[in-house]
Amino acid sequence: MTKRITKGSALTLEEYDANLDAVNILRTLPTGEWKQVPSLFRLLLKGTGTCTVDARNTAGTITAGLYIYTAAAATNQIEYPYLGADAIEIRVTLTGTCTAEVI
Numbered sequence: 001m002t003k004r005i006t007k008g009s010a011l012t013l014e015e016y017d018a019n020l021d022a023v024n025i026l027r028t029l030p031t032g033e034w035k036q037v038p039s040l041f042r043l044l045l046k047g048t049g050t051c052t053v054d055a056r057n058t059a060g061t062i063t064a065g066l067y068i069y070t071a072a073a074a075t076n077q078i079e080y081p082y083l084g085a086d087a088i089e090i091r092v093t094l095t096g097t098c099t100a101e102v103i
Helices: 013-022
Strands: 043-056 064-081 087-094 101-102
Touching: 087 101
Parallel strands: none
Antiparallel strands: 043 064, 043 087, 043 101
């Protein structure tokens, strides 16, 4: 895990990717599976179809259909879902050729 303690210094993209791998956060989200994501993140959508976002908190409470995004021949559609203050996992349901990636 790479950390920067000097104010104003940022991680390189390679360090950021390595940190995601180290804490088992997948970048590409498989449909129908619960995965950990950072508290603030973006979704990169590609393809055509829908992406339905569900969230789950530490108590196991599921908020289904929190966001529903539609992609139409998307190449780099960026969305900014907010899962809530206590959410720890995300599940996406993808239709068509739509793919979702955490960035």
